[in-house]
Amino acid sequence: MIPFRDYILGGHATFTIVSRNTGTRFTYRVQQKPDTNPPLYFVSVLGSRYEFLGIISHDGRYRHGRKSDYDATTPCSQAFGYLMRHVDHLDTVPIDFYPSTKCCRCGKTLTNPTSIDLGIGPDCLEGKVMHLTDRQRMQWALRHEVTYETV
Numbered sequence: 001m002i003p004f005r006d007y008i009l010g011g012h013a014t015f016t017i018v019s020r021n022t023g024t025r026f027t028y029r030v031q032q033k034p035d036t037n038p039p040l041y042f043v044s045v046l047g048s049r050y051e052f053l054g055i056i057s058h059d060g061r062y063r064h065g066r067k068s069d070y071d072a073t074t075p076c077s078q079a080f081g082y083l084m085r086h087v088d089h090l091d092t093v094p095i096d097f098y099p100s101t102k103c104c105r106c107g108k109t110l111t112n113p114t115s116i117d118l119g120i121g122p123d124c125l126e127g128k129v130m131h132l133t134d135r136q137r138m139q140w141a142l143r144h145e146v147t148y149e150t151v
């Protein structure tokens with residue numbers, strides 16, 4: 001998969017996280033608010049349907065939304081805050097991350113096994129994920145043997 005931060009902030013990301021300690025799981029959708037520069041993201045959590053939970057500002061920080069029906073102390077909001085605090089080193093925390101089979105950037109269903117593996121379609125992958133430094137992006141591309149152009 002592409003780096004977790006890039007996936008989550010792709011624009012139309014849907015994913016599930018599971019706590020390895022408790023087995024608790026939550027499914028989130030993170031969508032970029034259209035035409036925001038610097039980007040602003042809305043975080044929703046799946047209950048009986050997706051419900052607004054909070055926002056991620058361009059600095060990558062998650063804040064619980066005042067307009068959310070959930071309380072800021074609710075586990076799904078706490079878990080999302082934890083996820084974003086550890087997003088660059090998720091392998092060091094007891095969380096399993098399951099991407100959906102939809103492109104994290106455009107939300108279209110992925111069918112190519114490589115794309116499903118990456119979490120992003122080829123058109124969207126090409127030079128359009130912007131949350132890494134050029135150096136990180138290059139290292140990642142070398143590791144995964146795909147073209148991941150700098151922007």
Ligand SMILES: [Zn+2]
Nearest residue numbers: 103106121124
């Ligand atoms: Zn796409």
